[in-house]
Amino acid sequence: MNKAYLFLLGCFCLLLAGCWDEVNIEERGFVIGVALDLAEEQSGDKPIITMTDQFVVPSGLGTPSEGGNNAETPYNNLSISGQSLFKITREMALIQGNPPFYEHLKLIVVSEELAREPEMFANSMDLLIRDHEMRRETKVIISDQKAKELLEIESQIEPLPAMHIDRVNENMDKSGALIEPLRIGNLNEYMLEKNNYLIPRVVPSDGKMMFNGAGVFDGKTNQLVDVISGLEIVAVNLITGDLKGGYIEFESNDGEMVYEIKRAKSNIEMNIDETGKLNIDIEIDTEGYIAEVFSDNSLLSKEYFNELDKLISERMEKITSNIIKKAQEDIGMDFFGFRKMMEERHYKEWLKVKDNWDEGENIFQNASINVTVDATVRATGTVDQTRD
Amino acid sequence: MLGRSFYWQNKKKNTEENFSLEIGTNLTENLSNIRKMLEDPSDLVIREFTIGKANHRIAIVYIDGIVNNIYIHDHIMEDLKNASDLPVDKQELFDAVDKEVITVTGIERGHSLDDVSNAILSGNTVFYLDGVDQVLIMDTIGGESRAIEEPQSESLIRGSKEGFVENIRTNTMMIRRYIADPNLRFSTYKVGRRSKKELVVSYMDGIVNPDMVDEVKRRLETIDIDDAPESGYIEQWIEDSFLSPFPQILNTERPDKASEALLKGKVVILLDRTPFVLIAPATFGGLLQSPEDNYWRWSLGTLVRMLRYLAAFISVFLPALYIALVSYHPGLIPSDLAFSIAASRDEVPFPPVMEALIMTATMELLREAGLRLPTAIGQTIGIVGGLVIGEAAVSAGIVSPIMVIVVALNAIASFALPSYSIAITFRILQFGLMAAAAVFGLYGIILCYIMINIHIVNLMSFGVPYSTPFAPSFMNDWKDLVLRAPIAMMKRRPVYMQTNDKKLMNKGERKQ
Amino acid sequence: MKRFKYADERISERDIMIAIPSIVMGVGILSMPKQLASVTKGADGWIPLLLGGLFAVFISWAIAKFASGFQGQTFLTYASKIVTKPVAIVLSLMFAILSIFVTAYQIRKISNISQQYLFDRTPIEVIALPFLLVVVYAVSGSRAGLFRINMMFMPIILSIALIIVVFSVGWLNAGNLMPVLQTPITGYTQVIANTGAISYLGFGILWFYLSLVDKPKKAPKAAALGMCIPVGLYMMIFIMCIGVFGNAVTSNLLYPTIELAKVVEIPGGFFERFESVFFVIWIMAIFITATMAMDIGIFALNAIFKNTEKLKIIFILTPIIYFVGMFPRDVMEVDLIGSIMSWLMLILNITVLILLTVVAKIRGVKRNE
Known part of the structure; x- marks a missing residue:
């Protein structure tokens, strides 16, 4: 009997305890996108940030039975300026009926303007990593223009701009010009390890947007240093072996051709010789198809394939050497992750050089980096020639 | 057993009695005694006539309607009338009638009015002979009874279509037909001070653990009740914990299920006047099993079992999970679904708890209403309730469409469970979980789940832990738990029953 | 009422095998990778984890071996025979007090983590109270019931842990596991001092529960085997954490194991955030740890x-447990008390083991083999 009373007591306590955290789903302001800009009006010593939250307006999305209510926009962007992002999120609750709720946050857009300021980027990421509502899968991109403009782009397929960008961001296997989406969890890792990193970059234009290149970030100051183009990203992906798919245009004797890369592998060897010079040998191995041909010649012959292989390899070697040259000379930073590889594979040497990688003695900049590419054409699609 | 002065025990003290409880030698007086005792009811038949050359006065007494009239006519009246060369001496005549004349199979002698009244009230026929202070009690039990039909509450696709009926003789017969084994035991009890219903405890001697039978019998002997109209009374009297929401004794209408239980070393309790027999002990795993699992091939049996565990989960947790996710953890719902739930709940004025309570209460009402009404109307109620009310409630903005899905799925899942008693148990638990979810979200649900588990592991059914064979775990019994192993692999009787005869198969091999 | 042979208060050696991981796996695993990663390089933390594990396996075996010599006798009975009754009572009391502290610590810790991951504004006191009441409800039932609870929950707990490990393989970056064996020796000693050994605390239950075991001869092997389960699981989870997050991030996350669950995406998109599901199920693991610890306290006092x-x-x-649990003011204090408590528990167990073994040898106390 005692047990029974205890059981009942337990039940009552459960009931009496109250519901501090009960917030019904329709009373939450689902934030799916966050844009961070430098505020237009700056005052005082500390820079002021404008944070734009994209709130979902569920009734605008419509329930499936109602078929969507198009009169209403399915989202509502709210911008507030201030120094502390946390303070901004709380201020939003004063304006918006539904306080912001970040557990469904998909995308963080940071304007290049803000990212170029020293320490600003890292500071503004702090809340977005620290808060328990934040998830480590939220993706981060940078924007060429005002970041908030990106949250207003239009799309026929996806009514919510943030979701739309998020979807496009995943198309890495279609175009080599996209780097792997940067999750805020990985960003946290780079920031902690002080390794340089790339963040996908988006260019808005006429209410549309396009992924174009990536921003190079300094791992020590966490600020945007330079921007690389889409083609250069293909080269970076080739070097790091992260290429999931993409294409290379090249000039053959018969005119322009497009080579679609299906598989790419890279093998990187590095060592430091007695003089303290870093040598890196990169071997890239790719497989692919001829995707498009601007001529009417037959492609199917062993010799021709070998010739194509050579042409493609040369082309790839050229673009990879260019980007390495750019990294060593123009930007002066290692964004390929060689430093991390060094730490993983040659820990003892890494200990010696870790503070002189792309600063001080600039080991990376003085390194000799060799790229050899072995591209293979496997087939020519479903036909040999489309015309004769 | 019942004392001699049984009549007095049950009669109000202030009534004055003017008849004797003894059987005298005077027939007229004897007959008037029985008339007075029963206050001469209209269904009391007393047929007086004379037999033999000495024209001895005799009487046949029975109650119309509960006897087999044709049988009385053929085997008592005809025999008595056609009897010749009967002795003259009264006592000799009485013995001769007993031994030679009457061809009724069940016959015994009675010595008191209590014997007579008990006998005729249960459908026996009593033979009086003037001048003898004894009576003959002849078994002529009969009367109208329902034919054997398919059990309503447990119909299967494959399996016997026979269900138990109200008549306990028919029921014992049905079990006997399943198990033609000399070790099948039926021990008979009478329950009910007034109703004196026959109760049979059935078990397989040599298989069952004797302690189990002793414990069942000990508990049955404690029953002291006016009447047990249904085996539910017996169940509630002898179960281990009346506070538990879980049924500690199974009930079934199916003789195949009962006989299967007997062969597993369980005890079956049958009560007269009810088609529901009790199977003791029950375990949690057993609640989710149906005899049909074994009738189909093992792969199907296993899948169906797993489906039932899913159904059990849905019927207990689904509304609570809805409440927890919608009011506490919307982050757990996939984004698109979260937005559409938010959109559909925009118009709803109630918090999810109220919404869920309204819908589950409506569901319970529909279920109850559907049961009361004739089948045809019952179905209409189901359709009207399910479709019309659901649809109307959604468009009126009282509940959200997701809630209707949740409640419908929950109801369907609970009716997919093989026994009604466990379905009801789960529906009760569901309300507790909903309350916990409303207060603490997922944290409350898991605490509630832990509490249910604590309760289950501490619960016993006739000394057998309710949670076995999960824990205390018997690997051998896991072959017939969530999974259903091929028949040839289940070589042993359940270990948790601690049976005397452990093996289910002698060779243990399937011959090709 | 006569009960079935297996349904009485006796337990089998299989129950002991399950009881060991049940008490060992509690809140510790949620933050363990952080503490390990912060002083080791790469994934090197697995070495002290394994060494500590082997040590724990040995200690469990030794305690079980020793206690199994006194079949059917409670700790107090045989300890009294060996080191006189007053000393035995003091030892029992120490076990009781420490066990109660363990319960309080677990309850406080679960409330803290729940507040962080499941709630926001609900006060810790309110989160802790129903949990404590459920623990009380469990210990007020039969002791055999506790072992049955272990038996029912352990498969669920192990499978959720394995799901985390299996589904995060997709995020595994082998590079994160490098470099191998670059941790200085001081790092290892620090780890062993901090986490390696105390991650596996819980073998103390063997002193008490072995008196309930039917066939104590098999118990040492069962106890050692049981200890292997957390050793294997801890190592898997640690390596996955490092592999997915890298050493630097792991040592920065407060509860890397829960964050690991955050990364997991269950195919089918049924749960958007798996970490809540994981944590909610892990509450069961913490519950049985707290319950067993409280039961040991009750057993010793009884x-x-x-x-x-x-x-x-x-x-x-x-009420004592509740107030002890609610006493520390912040996260740091809770952790400090936790590590002091674990150390005391470890020292107590080893001291008792050595003390009893040596004194029993010297005084020639007979075991009833």
Whole structure:
């Protein structure tokens, strides 16, 4: 009997305890996108940030039975300026009926303007990593223009701009010009390890947007240093072996051709010789198809394939050497992750050089980096020639 | 057993009695005694006539309607009338009638009015002979009874279509037909001070653990009740914990299920006047099993079992999970679904708890209403309730469409469970979980789940832990738990029953 | 009422095998990778984790071996025979007090983590209370019931842990596991001091529960095997954490194991955030740890105060546990108390083991083999 009373007591306590955290789903302001800009009006010593939250307006999305209510926009962007992002999120609750709720946050857009300021980027990421509502899968991109403009782009397929960008961001296997989406969890890792990193970059234009290149970030100051183009990203992906798919245009004797890369592998060897010079040998191995041909010649012959292989390899070697040259000379930073590889594979040497990688003695900049590419054409699609 | 002065025990003290409880030698007086005792009811038949050359006065007494009239006519009246060369001496005549004349199979002698009244009230026929202070009690039990039909509450696709009926003789017969084994035991009890219903405890001697039978019998002997109209009374009297929401004794209408239980070393309790027999002990795993699992091939049996565990989960947790996710953890719902739930709940004025309570209460009402009404109307109620009310409630903005899905799925899942008693148990638990979810979200649900588990592991059914064979775990019994192993692999009787005869198969091999 | 042979208060060696991981796996695993990663390089933390594990396996075996020599005798009985009754009572009391602290610590910790991951504004006191009441409800039932609870929950707990490990393989970056074996020796010693050994605390239950075992001869092997389960699981989870997050991030996350669950995406998109599901199920693991610890406290006290009813002891202990649990002010204090407590527990166990073994040898106390 005692047990029974205890059981009942337990039940009552459960009931009496109250519901501090009960917030019904329709009373939450689902934030799916966050844009961070430098505020237009700056005052005082500390820079002021404008944070734009994209709130979902569920009734605008419509329930499936109602078929969507198009009169209403399915989202509502709210911008507030201030120094502390946390303070901004709380201020939003004063304006918006539904306080912001970040557990469904998909995308963080940071304007290049803000990212170029020293320490600003890292500071503004702090809340977005620290808060328990934040998830480590939220993706981060940078924007060429005002970041908030990106949250207003239009799309026929996806009514919510943030979701739309998020979807496009995943198309890495279609175009080599996209780097792997940067999750805020990985960003946290780079920031902690002080390794340089790339963040996908988006260019808005006429209410549309396009992924174009990536921003190079300094791992020590966490600020945007330079921007690389889409083609250069293909080269970076080739070097790091992260290429999931993409294409290379090249000039053959018969005119322009497009080579679609299906598989790419890279093998990187590095060592430091007695003089303290870093040598890196990169071997890239790719497989692919001829995707498009601007001529009417037959492609199917062993010799021709070998010739194509050579042409493609040369082309790839050229673009990879260019980007390495750019990294060593123009930007002066290692964004390929060689430093991390060094730490993983040659820990003892890494200990010696870790503070002189792309600063001080600039080991990376003085390194000799060799790229050899072995591209293979496997087939020519479903036909040999489309015309004769 | 019942004392001699049984009549007095049950009669109000202030009534004055003017008849004797003894059987005298005077027939007229004897007959008037029985008339007075029963206050001469209209269904009391007393047929007086004379037999033999000495024209001895005799009487046949029975109650119309509960006897087999044709049988009385053929085997008592005809025999008595056609009897010749009967002795003259009264006592000799009485013995001769007993031994030679009457061809009724069940016959015994009675010595008191209590014997007579008990006998005729249960459908026996009593033979009086003037001048003898004894009576003959002849078994002529009969009367109208329902034919054997398919059990309503447990119909299967494959399996016997026979269900138990109200008549306990028919029921014992049905079990006997399943198990033609000399070790099948039926021990008979009478329950009910007034109703004196026959109760049979059935078990397989040599298989069952004797302690189990002793414990069942000990508990049955404690029953002291006016009447047990249904085996539910017996169940509630002898179960281990009346506070538990879980049924500690199974009930079934199916003789195949009962006989299967007997062969597993369980005890079956049958009560007269009810088609529901009790199977003791029950375990949690057993609640989710149906005899049909074994009738189909093992792969199907296993899948169906797993489906039932899913159904059990849905019927207990689904509304609570809805409440927890919608009011506490919307982050757990996939984004698109979260937005559409938010959109559909925009118009709803109630918090999810109220919404869920309204819908589950409506569901319970529909279920109850559907049961009361004739089948045809019952179905209409189901359709009207399910479709019309659901649809109307959604468009009126009282509940959200997701809630209707949740409640419908929950109801369907609970009716997919093989026994009604466990379905009801789960529906009760569901309300507790909903309350916990409303207060603490997922944290409350898991605490509630832990509490249910604590309760289950501490619960016993006739000394057998309710949670076995999960824990205390018997690997051998896991072959017939969530999974259903091929028949040839289940070589042993359940270990948790601690049976005397452990093996289910002698060779243990399937011959090709 | 006569009960079935297996349904009485005796337990089998299989129950012991399950009880060991049940008490060992509690809140510790949630933050363990952080503490390991912060002083080691790459994934090197697995070495001290394994060494500590082997040590724990050995200690469990030794305690079980020793206690199994006294079949059917409670700790107090055989300890009294060996080191006189007053000393035995002091030892029992120390076990009881430490166990109660363990319960309080677990309850406080679960409330803190729940508040962080499941709630926001609900006060810790309110989160802790129902949990404590459920623990009390469990210990007020039969002791055999506790072992059955272990048996029912352990498969669920292990499978959720394995799901985390299996589904995060997709995020595994082998590079993160490098470099191998670059941790300085001081790092290892620090780890062993901090986490390696105390991650596996819980073998203390063997002193008490072995008196309930039917066939104690098999118990040492079962206890050692049981200890292997957390060793294997801890190592898997640690390596996955490092592999997915890298050493630097792991040492920065407060509860890397929960964050690991955050990364997991269950195919089918049924749960958007798996970490809540994981944590909610892990509450069961923490629950059985807290329950077993409290039961040991009750067991030890009940042996000393033979005439006091079990329920009375429970009702006295419950408020004490609650107040002890709610006493520390912040996360740092809780962790400090946790590590002090673990150390005391470890020292107590080893001291008792050495003390009893040596004194029993010297005084020639007979075991009933």
